[in-house]
Amino acid sequence: MSETVTFKLNGKDVTVPKGTTVMEAARRENVEIPHFCWHPGLSVAGVCRFCMVKVEGRPKLEIACNLQATNGMDVKTDTEEAKSAHKWALEFHLINHPLDCPICDQAGECGLQDYYMSVGKYQSQMTRPKVLKPKMLDVGRDLVLDTERCILCSRCVRFEEEVTKTGALGIFDRGDRAIIGTYPGEKIDHNYQTNLVDICPVGAFTSRDFRFKQRVWFLKDKPAVCPGCSTGCSVDVYGKPETRSYFRLKPRKGEANGHWMCDKGRHMYSHLNQDVRLRTALTTDAQGRRKDTNFAGAIEDLGKRIAAVNPATDVALLVSAQHTSEEYKSLFDFFVGELGIKKVFQWREPTEKIDAFDGLLYRGDHNANTSGLLSALKEAGLAAGLKNEFDAVASSGAKIVIAVTPEVPSTFPSFEQQLNRLTELDFVSFWTLAGSVADNKKTKHAIPMKGFPEKKGTFINHEGKAGKLDSPFPCPVADGRDLTEIIAALKQWRHSHGSR
Amino acid sequence: MSEHNHKLNSNEPAPAFTPALRKQIESFLTRYETKRSAILPALHAIQDELGWIADEHVEILDKEFGLHRVQVREALTFYSAYRQKKPRPYHIQFCNNIVCCMLGANEVIDKIKGHIKKFEEKGKESPFGVEGVPCMCVCDGAPAMLVNKDRHLKVTKENIDSILEKYASLKSGV
Amino acid sequence: MGDTLTKVKITTAFEGKPNARALKTYVDNGGYAGLKKAFTMQPGQVIDEVKAAGLRGRGGAGFPTGMKWSFVPKDDKGPKYIICNNDESEPGTFKDRYITECNPHMILEGMIIAGFAIGANKGYIYTRYDFFEEIKWLETAIREAYDAGFLGDNILGTGFKFHIDHYAGAGAYICGEETGLLSSLEGKKGQPKLKPPFPAISGYLHRPTIVNNTETLAAVPWIINHGAAAHKTMGTEKSPGTKLFCLSGRVKRPGVYELPLGYPIEKLINEDAGGMLPGYNIKACIPGGSSAPILTAEELKGLTLDYEAIAAKGSMLGSGAIMIIDDSMSMVELLKVTVDFYHHESCGQCTPCREGTGWLANIMTGIMAGQGKKDDLQRMFEISRNMEGKTICALSDAAAMPTKSIVTKFGAEIADFIERGKRA
DSSP states (O other), rough: OOOOEEEETTTTTEEEETTBBHHHHHHHHOOOOSSSSTTTTOOOOOOOOOOOEETTTSSSOOEEOOOOOOOEEEEEEEEHOOOOOOOHHHHHHHOOOOOOOOTTTTTSOOHHHIIIIIIIIOOOOOSSSSOOOOOOOOEEEEEOTTTTTTOOOHHHHHHHHSSSOOOOOOEEESSGGGGESSTTTOOOTTTTHHHHHHHHHHHHHHHHHTTTOOOOOOOOEEEEEOSSSSOEEEEEEEEEETEEEEEEEOOOOOOEEEEOOOHHHHHTGGSSGGGGGSEEEEEETTOOEEEEEEEHHHHHHHHHHHHOOOOOHHHHEEEEEESOOOHHHHHHIIIIIIIIEEEEEOOOTTTTOOOBBBBBSSOOOOOOOOOHHHHHHHHHTOOOOOOOOOOHHHOOOOOOOEEEEOOOOOGTTTTHHHHHHHTSSOEEEEEEEEEEHHTTTTTOOOBOOOOOSSOOEEEEESSEEEEEEOOOOOOOOTTTTTHHHHHHHHHHHHHTOOOO | OOOOOOOOOOOOOOOOOOHHHHHHHHHHHHSSSSSSGGHHHHHHHHHHHHSSOOOOHHHHHHTTOOOOOOHHHHHHHOOEEEEEEEESSOOOOOOOEHHHHHTTHHHHHHHHHHHHHHHTTTOOOOOOOEEESSOSGGGGGGEEEEEEEEEOOOOOTTTTTHHHHHSSSTTTOO | OOSSSSSSOTTTTTTTTTTTTTTHHHHTTTTTTHHHHHHHSSSHHHHHHHHHHTTTTTTOOBBBHHHHHTTSSSTTTTEEEEEEOOOOOSTTTTTHHHHHHHHHHHHHHHHHHHHHHTTTOEEEEEEEETOOHHHHHHHHHHHHHHHHTTTBBBGSSOOOOOOOEEEOSSSOGGGGOOOOOOOHHSOOOOOOOOOOSSSTTSGGSOOOEEEEEEEHHHHHHHHHOOOOOHHBBBBBBBSSSSEEEEEEEEESEEEEEEEEEEHHHIIIIIITOOOBBOOOOOEEEEEEETOOOOOOOOOGGEESHHHHHHTTTOOOOOOOEEEEETTSSOOOHHHHHHHHHHHHHHHHHHHHHHHHHHHHHHHHHHTTTTTTOHHHHHHHHHHHHHHHOOOOSSSHHHHHHHHHHHHHHHHHHHHHHHHHTOOO
8 A cells, every 4th residue: 555645735634645746736636836847747847936835834935846745734825925926936937028929829828828817917017128039940840939938947848858858959058048949950850849839838839830820719629539540649629619620639638648649640630621621422423423412312322322232242341440439330230230241341551560659659550440440340250450451442343332431641641542543443432531532533422521529439549448539529511420320321211211 | 930049150160179189078978977977078178179169069079979969058058168159369257246346357357348449440350358257266366367277366457468468469550 | 152263274274384285295284184083983973073063064055064964864875975066156255265275185185084974985076167276286186195095995995985086167156056066067057956855865966965165074174183072162152163264355465264253353354354455444244255145334343253143133154255345336336246146147947036137137237327217226125035035046045135235235325326327
């Protein structure tokens, strides 16, 4: 049994494991102690001097982040002395801080702004010219650095030392001339850059991808699981409900990913925006003319075609591993269970290096639910295994191919190539998000799908752990459906047209 | 968007490391408990030998001696001792802290600056450079200054010229 | 209460001796006898003796040395380290340089005894880089000590091993702070480390480390040789022993004076140092280095040079650097030099210090340029007050305390300057 200690936090008894700091304990108790430099995923620096608390019996205030709770310790975070310390900590942080708010992306989620409103609200006494430093520096693929806005909390330095272990960032010079940066002329080159933007409490590190695109107070965020690879990082997806558009992803603390996510995952919003999505269902008439239609129309068309053939020999399924376990279950229950389809193929990227791993989070299996798909295949009595079966599809002799494409084309470099191959077959129904399916003139049938943050379901990651999607955004594409909904509609059609 | 942050470019080409300097730096790498401790002595050795420390030297310390460039640059820019620009042949560090200030240091510094200005006005390079530095901790000998590595005490407006003349002529025409 | 008047030379024992720094001179005059005596004791006894002697850190903090040594975990298998803080940088201080000039071997002997006491086998002397000659003297002394068997793997046949190496700083006052020094020794910027953990538990490379000032270590051989009781016959009860005082300013004989603690400051100034130069009067006195709050000439009356008496006057003995400010000095200039110094030397880690020292210097720049405001003094006082007690190390306090004292005690002069908007 591990040792615990009990101490008083603002009058309330709190019991924590021995070694827990007052900052960590306060977090657990939902007591806000204002801070900048402390981060639960990084070592303690104790430099911002903001998280000062009163410990009964000690003459000076202590920083909560480096204060281990001991039995009987009596800690108060809201004494007049502590409050005054918080105000002055803010004053000191702000005296040289540029008033960039109107042009700074951080506005609305800025530590200085937020804390000024909650523990500041003092009249500043600074009337002298401020220290100026270089702004708008290109220090990485997704990084814009403003050294003037930097409050020198050193979170970014510690991140590069402790998490990526590149030591890419330093703080040069001394005193109020101290300046954050890479080695001059060098850029940060790894796959975890945007975490720096997340951990920067102010607008010093900002994302180039997100730069000037949207004011954050118009965004809503919902929890999801990143679909980019088999790690399944917990993420928050940020969308703007009014326009049904998406802007970014941020990591959420999760078992699979700790506090971080990789830069590849950051792009997992761009495929969701309407300008690149399949916006309407497509069917082809008897004369071979393609037309836009609605979901019901596409189901009607497909239902007829399936009814006109022998599914066991004439219908093939081509499935990618980027859908939820629930979707796979409904897919196979219907096609294999009810219709007796035997020709089920996997859509995998031919160039994939499935065992690749960058040592931190990003894996070579660029599918969120390979494990889920393989389990579902096995349960449906089909041969499971990591196979890329494009050639098999082409030579399967199927008259109708239902192609459940990968959701994220960018994770499949050969996506367009495979699309083109498929459109050469007799009849393929694409169930997809990708707008390029509509761009291809040879596409005969397509149903738009919901993206990962627009549906409920489960991804199983490389370790067999389940990640839940349970907080959907409304789909920007009115006719967008997930697999369970498409299957339900097909079933409904068959039922009302006299099939079993 | 600016590509480079805070890079100090000197117009002088960086002098190369001598074999003796290389050997010295190598000895530092294993002398202390960690390799990183070699950074301060290595920078001193480069400056003692070559007069200053160029960006190219930092890169050599990284590529050839395995001292992380970010760490080297942090030390280079943090510590006042290290020069990132080529100094004048006789570099004067003049204390302008409390006791030296009280005993007239600023007047002497101004006089030295006056000499330097005369050289520059004639388009000549002054043999002297001067900077005010914090307390050199020889306050009983105030005002105090260093000319390169030579310490001089009780330096006044009256005797500064004769002290400097021992190093180089102050006649700006020469 | 011990003898506070009789001068006994402990750390400057070799002052004025011909060939003072040579090993032979040192040994011929009783050098390394303390070490030999220590080897006849148990390490714990050595610590107890230093504790009983009441030796306090001579670098400025005045922390009881024996107590500091006793914090080192006894059962730690090592490595442990003794660091001599020879990074003398406190404005007004020049005593450690003087000890190095008079008797460098005394420093080594002190370190070896300290190493024996805490179970350390390695020591570093960290000296400011611009003590060029002094570093050469230390390196010579180290070589001599190795040659004579006082350093090495089997010192004087006892089996105790101790090695000393020298490490030069690079121009940063903050490296005089013990954990700033350790960071520098590790090849990093000289940024102080969070305490706890304290260096005795986790210091150089996270190992138990004792950092002592040069003067503190230099006093150790005498204490072991003569005993704690003898040490306590000098000085005051709470401040036993002798201290090196650095007297500077326009006195006839500025210099280092080794005096028993409790010595009257007026006696030092008027008798030992011969009083002020003709035409100059004492305006103020900074008794313990520039970090110490300033005292007016009035406040020197009857003042004795010990930790308690000076603290009672609202200042501190500190490093023992006594700067006599005469009436030729503008207090505006003094304040500017002071705040500029801390602005230059702040390492930049902690926000109150980094920004506060900059702000104070910024305000003074404004005042010097004739842009001073009426409430600048009150503002500087409040900024200083809020810089105190909030930071990783004491530099912030070191900037705040003198600022507060100068704007308080000499506020009228500074206010007048602001009013006139003229340059000093």
